[in-house]
Amino acid sequence: MLSFFKVNDPFRLIGVVIYLLLFGFVLLALFPFPITEPKLLWMVLGERLNQGYFMYQDVMDDTGPLSAGVFTAIHYFFGRNELIYDFLGRILVFLQILYWNTVLIRYRVFDENTYLPAIIMAALYHFSFDLLSLSPTLMGSTFLMLALGQLFSQTVLQKETSESTLLIGIYGGLATGFHLNFILFLPYIIFTGLAISGFSFRQLFLALVGFFLPILLILVFYFWNDGLEEALQVWPMVFTYEGYDYQPYLSWLIPGILPVLLAFFGFFVGSFFRGATINQQKQRQLIIIWLIFSALVFLLVKRQASYQLLIFIPGMTYMITQFFLHFKTGVLAKLSFFLLVLGLPAGGIAYWKARVETDQLYFVGTNSKEVFPEGSSIMVLGNDCSSYQQAPLGGPFLNYHLSKSYFSKEKTLEQKAQIFQKLTQQQPDFVLDKEGYFKKLLDDLPALKEYYQESSPGVFTVK
Numbered sequence: 001m002l003s004f005f006k007v008n009d010p011f012r013l014i015g016v017v018i019y020l021l022l023f024g025f026v027l028l029a030l031f032p033f034p035i036t037e038p039k040l041l042w043m044v045l046g047e048r049l050n051q052g053y054f055m056y057q058d059v060m061d062d063t064g065p066l067s068a069g070v071f072t073a074i075h076y077f078f079g080r081n082e083l084i085y086d087f088l089g090r091i092l093v094f095l096q097i098l099y100w101n102t103v104l105i106r107y108r109v110f111d112e113n114t115y116l117p118a119i120i121m122a123a124l125y126h127f128s129f130d131l132l133s134l135s136p137t138l139m140g141s142t143f144l145m146l147a148l149g150q151l152f153s154q155t156v157l158q159k160e161t162s163e164s165t166l167l168i169g170i171y172g173g174l175a176t177g178f179h180l181n182f183i184l185f186l187p188y189i190i191f192t193g194l195a196i197s198g199f200s201f202r203q204l205f206l207a208l209v210g211f212f213l214p215i216l217l218i219l220v221f222y223f224w225n226d227g228l229e230e231a232l233q234v235w236p237m238v239f240t241y242e243g244y245d246y247q248p249y250l251s252w253l254i255p256g257i258l259p260v261l262l263a264f265f266g267f268f269v270g271s272f273f274r275g276a277t278i279n280q281q282k283q284r285q286l287i288i289i290w291l292i293f294s295a296l297v298f299l300l301v302k303r304q305a306s307y308q309l310l311i312f313i314p315g316m317t318y319m320i321t322q323f324f325l326h327f328k329t330g331v332l333a334k335l336s337f338f339l340l341v342l343g344l345p346a347g348g349i350a351y352w353k354a355r356v357e358t359d360q361l362y363f364v365g366t367n368s369k370e371v372f373p374e375g376s377s378i379m380v381l382g383n384d385c386s387s388y389q390q391a392p393l394g395g396p397f398l399n400y401h402l403s404k405s406y407f408s409k410e411k412t413l414e415q416k417a418q419i420f421q422k423l424t425q426q427q428p429d430f431v432l433d434k435e436g437y438f439k440k441l442l443d444d445l446p447a448l449k450e451y452y453q454e455s456s457p458g459v460f461t462v463k
Contacts, residue, residue, distance in 0.1 A: 037385055116325070141311050403437070
């Protein structure tokens with residue numbers, strides 16, 4: 001199998017497609033996982049925005065505006081269909097694999113052209129089941145990868161190219177629109193552009209203009225829909241509210257120890273035992289700095305879950321490919337390749353299946369403790385969002401952790417009036433308030449007591 005993908009033949013991509021289809025069938029048909037809390041909330045978000053409400057203005061959540069638009073379109077065409085997220089995610093994964101392998105061949109990143117990166121990258125996506133499903137991180141990382149590809153082009157072009165530098169910025173801005181935390185890659189673009197690609201002032205200016213152009217267009221959209229003030233309130237909070245871990249960090253080390261070791265040895269042999277051209281040295285520097293920034297972004301992301309590890313995959317693919325190109329034959333290479341391509345997906349399925357009961361915050365239970373009349377809308381202020389499986393969102397507060405931070409801050413009379421207006425206009429039929437934040441809000445806004453009453457401990461119903 002190792003020798004099969006080493007050949008420079010585009011038809012080897014058929015093997016990658018078969019690989020994705022095979023493990024897709026295993027994951028979705030034979031060993032399905034419960035729905036995760038982030039995916040459920042994205043589905044609820046798309047459903048709510050389809051009702052004519054606007055992101056940030058009417059719904060408080062930290063999802064990027066472009067991702068929110070995609071989830072809205074998915075719900076419009078398919079409703080709450082979890083399978084669509086898995087299907088679209090795998091299409092996007094294959095496109096990323098195709099693009100990244102093409103970049104590595106086009107810009108002579110390795111001494112030999114090979115389709116090893118394609119199958120290695122496909123294996124890395126099977127580290128965890130949720131890496132393959134559609135998410136803001138997956139959509140945003142697609143555009144970051146496009147930006148990285150343009151940076152690679154700068155290492156081989158011998159003249160200043162306005163188009164390439166502008167595209168670097170545009171792709172970075174679009175990635176931020178899908179996943180707001182990716183704005184932290186702006187310093188990466190600036191630093192690598194100046195230090196490695198040798199940007200002139202004109203090129204740097206074009207990259208910055210390209211980066212902020214999509215963001216500016218998003219802000220114009222909210223301005224025309226009278227939601228700019230709310231968007232500017234929520235965006236800074238995305239980076240400051242208290243983060244929460246769906247899974248402990250050590251839980252990722254167990255299934256990830258093999259690819260991490262292979263990447264480490266690949267970096268070692270690529271740096272000390274293999275010669276490299278000046279362009280290849282620049283490309284290696286781009287990857288190393290990419291991995292450093294990926295780690296910084298990952299540590300600052302508030303929703304800590306395995307799908308956030310997507311941003312490491314291009315760099316890890318590069319490093320691991322170095323390992324297999326150095327150890328071309330022998331038992332070590334064949335055994336390592338077998339363990340990576342077949343052992344990592346199989347071990348990942350078994351490992352995450354065993355953690356379903358442990359990671360109860362991440363995997364949503366099928367049975368909610370509350371029962372609601374048909375057609376009711378709810379708003380959950382607590383860690384358990386399983387009730388959204390039987391009733392749609394009916395209020396402005398979707399992301400509980402972000403909302404909790406919003407509630408804890410001192411508010412002006414205008415902001416209190418905005419909260420009152422949102423709750424009275426949207427009026428969820430039930431509010432599940434297990435932490436007491438809604439009860440405190442009723443004390444701060446006594447006029448709301450005319451609309452809601454506590455029917456049971458922690459449950460408020462509209463009068």
